[in-house]
Amino acid sequence: MSYHGNPCWYELTTTQGKLADAGAFYAKVLGWNVADSGMEGFEYHLAKSDGDVVAGLMNMPDDVSGMPPCWMVYFAVDDIDQFVTDATKAGAQVHHDVTEIPGTGRFAIFADPQGAAFGVLEPAPMTPSAEGQAFDQQKAGHGNWHELMSGDPEAGFTFYSGLFGWTKGDAMDMGEMGTYQLFRRDGKDIGGMMGLGESPVPFWLPYFGVDGSVAAKVDEIKAAGGNVLHGPIEVPGPAYIAVAQDPQGAAFAVVGPEK
Template identity: 55%
Template structure:
């Protein structure tokens, strides 16, 4: 099995009941090339940015699950990881399963209620997360009811380290976390008026070449710009958006 360290962001997966519309939207906004994965009995599509596979789009068998983006993180042992999740007060939504040629995965929930994926990959060279490439995962925000407890959970599970903590005024603090010396995301308290499902969730950011051009593509393709463009430390700008089916995601890049 892989020697990839625990806690690498490694895959982004969209639940959608209209995969054709989702495919067209993200192809227009992010330039992804989407193909059918050819999975028997399931509609699962693979999105590529350049030569790299970066995301999946799938139709769930069980109706009623809301459309949403889920982030997967690597683990050296999927079965051991879900034991750690449940021991810490989390839940298992999908028990470990093997995907031929990919690895072993599971879907879990942290103690505050945010859903995320675990992947024990066969190949440690996945490039879905790359902060230097457009169309790839770039940043990850956890909106949660208890940032302190959430960080303790993920730090124990993945070995993430606490980084800069910024005062956001009425919104509380924004706590950046790092993995293997690189800042990969932030955690903040979930606000009642925050866009999203209204419960704790992971918000993936995708890198783009121009925040203004990308925002125009969002609205021109039937989506909505929920907030932004807003400047962030480091000289970049961000936009939080929703696709035509209501899934929340974010974009980051220069203006």
């Protein structure tokens, strides 16, 4: 079975020296159990939710130490070498060449033609990462939704649909904000694309599922030192969302069934 185009991993790159603090924040807010991966020569923490490995956390590398903290969304690919060829031909830039992670697979990082960064992973045989252990819309603490803020969301859809086979879902008129275009994989809505809005740069925003009240989660985020940018507000579903920043400034969002 092919998992090509399936969201498969979420990775936080945070301020150097703040990795433990970042892990403690998400443990409080999302209930994650965060621990060092034991990777030799590289400090990489893994987050688990209900026993599923859902995200990775790392320090900002020395060569980009001035970059603001951020979340990266990874998508599974069947053939990463072919993907590099196809993505660069479609206007993407390679930010990190194909690299093997023993026992996990091979990954690469790109910027799409509008500048939004994303990762891809060709999972090693028999690894569950592509199947959606990290992405599960039925489980709290897992990836639930993926939102692309883009200077040209129509061109963005053309780019990603050509590479991942995504199809258009419903489109919602957001007035001055333009259109919010849902996109689907295998007939299931997995995210939306929109204009930049108040975002200064194009980027992918990951949403993590929460149980119960999003308003209560907003209070938890603030109490843990985070900053709430938007929400809680109701979205079609119905569901409720809030967009926030962790104490180091990385943007993320939460989605739940109650306000």
